[in-house]
Amino acid sequence: MAIPWPDKDDHELLALVQEGSHPAFAELVRRHTERYYRLAFRYLQNREAAEDMVQDAFLKLWEDPHRWHADKNTKFTTWFYRVVVNLCLDLHKKKQPSELNEDMPIIDDRESADEAMQRKQQQIALEGAIAALPERQRTAINLCYDEGLSNQDAADVMAINLKALQSLVMRAKATLKERLKSYL
Amino acid sequence: MSDHRDEKLESLLHSRRVEAARLDLATRISLKAQTVPQIQNISLWQSLRQLFSELHLPKPGYVLASALVLGMVMGFNTTPDNSTIQDANYTTTQSMIPGDEGFL
Numbered sequence: 001m002a003i004p005w006p007d008k009d010d011h012e013l014l015a016l017v018q019e020g021s022h023p024a025f026a027e028l029v030r031r032h033t034e035r036y037y038r039l040a041f042r043y044l045q046n047r048e049a050a051e052d053m054v055q056d057a058f059l060k061l062w063e064d065p066h067r068w069h070a071d072k073n074t075k076f077t078t079w080f081y082r083v084v085v086n087l088c089l090d091l092h093k094k095k096q097p098s099e100l101n102e103d104m105p106i107i108d109d110r111e112s113a114d115e116a117m118q119r120k121q122q123q124i125a126l127e128g129a130i131a132a133l134p135e136r137q138r139t140a141i142n143l144c145y146d147e148g149l150s151n152q153d154a155a156d157v158m159a160i161n162l163k164a165l166q167s168l169v170m171r172a173k174a175t176l177k178e179r180l181k182s183y184l
Numbered sequence: 185m186s187d188h189r190d191e192k193l194e195s196l197l198h199s200r201r202v203e204a205a206r207l208d209l210a211t212r213i214s215l216k217a218q219t220v221p222q223i224q225n226i227s228l229w230q231s232l233r234q235l236f237s238e239l240h241l242p243k244p245g246y247v248l249a250s251a252l253v254l255g256m257v258m259g260f261n262t263t264p265d266n267s268t269i270q271d272a273n274y275t276t277t278q279s280m281i282p283g284d285e286g287f288l
Contacts, residue, residue: 020222022214022217022218025217026210026214026217029210029213029217030210033205033209033213034205037205038202041203041205042200042202047203047205047206051206054205054209054213055209055212055216058213058217059213059216062217062220063221063222063223064222064223065222122196123200123201126196126197126200127200141197145198145200173190176193176197177190177193180196183196184188184192184193184196
């Protein structure tokens with residue numbers, strides 16, 4: 001009996017994608033779109049741009065699925081994080097970063113208007129400070145504070161060791177603490 | 185004081201907002217992929233096999249026999265040309281001699 005799509009692991013799905021299977025690709029996309037979108041959004045701060053970025057990344061995988069080598073002993077998610085990070089950094093180098101979205105919704109509706117405003121300002125200041133960090137520190141912060149990604153995974157994505165990652169995060173946090181003094 | 189600021193920064197970093205993607209993003213990507221052809225990764229061996237399969241003769245015996253018959257038919261239909269270079273030169277020389285001198 002054939003194993004249903006949700007029970008197949010990523011590597012099994014990728015093997016099928018390499019044979020041209022659209023349903024396997026659709027399952028892979030369904031499974032991981034959200035997490036890569038979140039990461040892309042953290043770099044681009046714009047929904048449309050982040051969606052386009054994730055779409056590009058997945059379509060590149062579909063177009064040439066042999067870019068993924070199963071024998072490398074790397075998790076698909078780690079490898080694909082690297083692909084998305086590189087695309088985001090490339091785009092960032094090509095054009096000026098978009099303005100921070102001041103209309104970003106505030107999730108907690110129970111907050112008073114003042115609290116909501118203060119929180120919004122904090123968010124804008126935080127995103128601005130992160131955007132101004134050096135590339136590697138920014139990537140370390142974006143990856144380490146992404147849900148579901150351990151520090152070791154983040155280090156693997158950046159192809160550095162754990163200590164180097166921790167050092168990058170420490171330096172980034174020191175800079176952020178300095179820049180966000182008035183909010184802390 | 186510094187600890188308090190560290191904690192505050194940590195909580196700020198953990199509370200970073202992400203505007204939700206449109207619900208149909210995954211579906212859109214899957215549908216778009218259906219319009220994009222995949223790049224075929226063909227090895228040297230596969231490309232050689234493909235080349236030979238294009239040159240493959242379904243019934244080599246018949247093809248060889250037909251080629252032989254065709255060659256023989258063409259051979260029989262061609263008029264044999266026995267003239268040599270010397271003949272050609274003689275003809276050219278004769279044509280250059282004026283008519284009167286030819287009789288002498």
